Amino acid sequence: AQKVTQAQTEISVVEKEDVTLDCVYETRDTTYYLFWYKQPPSGELVFLIRRNSFDEQNEISGRYSWNFQKSTSSFNFTITASQVVDSAVYFCALKGSTGGFKTIFGAGTRLFVKA
Amino acid sequence: EAQVTQNPRYLITVTGKKLTVTCSQNMNHEYMSWYRQDPGLGLRQIYYSMNVEVTDKGDVPEGYKVSRKEKRNFPLILESPSPNQTSLYFCASSLSVGANNSPLHFGNGTRLTVT
Numbered sequence: 001a002q003k004v005t006q007a008q009t010e011i012s013v014v015e016k017e018d019v020t021l022d023c024v025y026e027t028r029d030t031t032y033y034l035f036w037y038k039q040p041p042s043g044e045l046v047f048l049i050r051r052n053s054f055d056e057q058n059e060i061s062g063r064y065s066w067n068f069q070k071s072t073s074s075f076n077f078t079i080t081a082s083q084v085v086d087s088a089v090y091f092c093a094l095k096g097s098t099g100g101f102k103t104i105f106g107a108g109t110r111l112f113v114k115a
Numbered sequence: 116e117a118q119v120t121q122n123p124r125y126l127i128t129v130t131g132k133k134l135t136v137t138c139s140q141n142m143n144h145e146y147m148s149w150y151r152q153d154p155g156l157g158l159r160q161i162y163y164s165m166n167v168e169v170t171d172k173g174d175v176p177e178g179y180k181v182s183r184k185e186k187r188n189f190p191l192i193l194e195s196p197s198p199n200q201t202s203l204y205f206c207a208s209s210l211s212v213g214a215n216n217s218p219l220h221f222g223n224g225t226r227l228t229v230t
Contacts, residue, residue: 004157037219045158051216100163103148
């Protein structure tokens with residue numbers, strides 16, 4: 001069975017602090033895909049990044065960076081110098097290569113960034 | 116503009132009164148899916164469709180029906196809604212079916228309240 005765990009339910013930081021959102025996944029598939037989505041207070045779901053299981057290269061996009069470690073089944077997301085606009089719920093998701101190729105989501109981490 | 120459109124945005128109904136939430140995408144995507152979002156549970160898949168006339172159950176299909184008569188439309192039907200179906204619903208689509216890293220594109224959500 002596939003599973004995504006986001007152990008942090010809520011995180012509160014002050015603007016300009018760095019913050020890391022944790023994501024741990026379980027799958028028996030040898031090929032799989034990982035994603036992060038953002039849900040701002042307005043409610044829509046926005047795709048942020050994807051990573052293939054065979055590509056462990058970390059990625060940086062502006063203030064956002066992602067650390068994929070296959071050895072620990074983790075795909076963590078770091079926001080550097082957080083801003084109020086980063087306040088949102090962040091979902092980590094896993095798509096397998098078997099069983100209907102469905103995407104399953106973690107419970108989400110709500111990030112509050114205070115000015 | 117490429118988008119997934121679902122309607123209505125908000126719906127309040129009473130137990131047992133049949134309702135349909137519509138979903139349409141203009142990106143010629145093969146794959147479409149319905150999710151429900153509940154606090155602490157993340158997004159859970161209700162049904163998905165890999166192509167026209169091909170649908171299958173997700174993780175929480177009880178009490179729901181879907182159809183895929185055209186590629187662009189994927190309505191969600193609640194034949195006899197109950198209060199435990201009060202939730203935030205999202206329709207999503209992705210470009211292709213199968214083992215690939217196509218992300219999900221989401222509609223803006225439908226907040227359903229069943230009294």
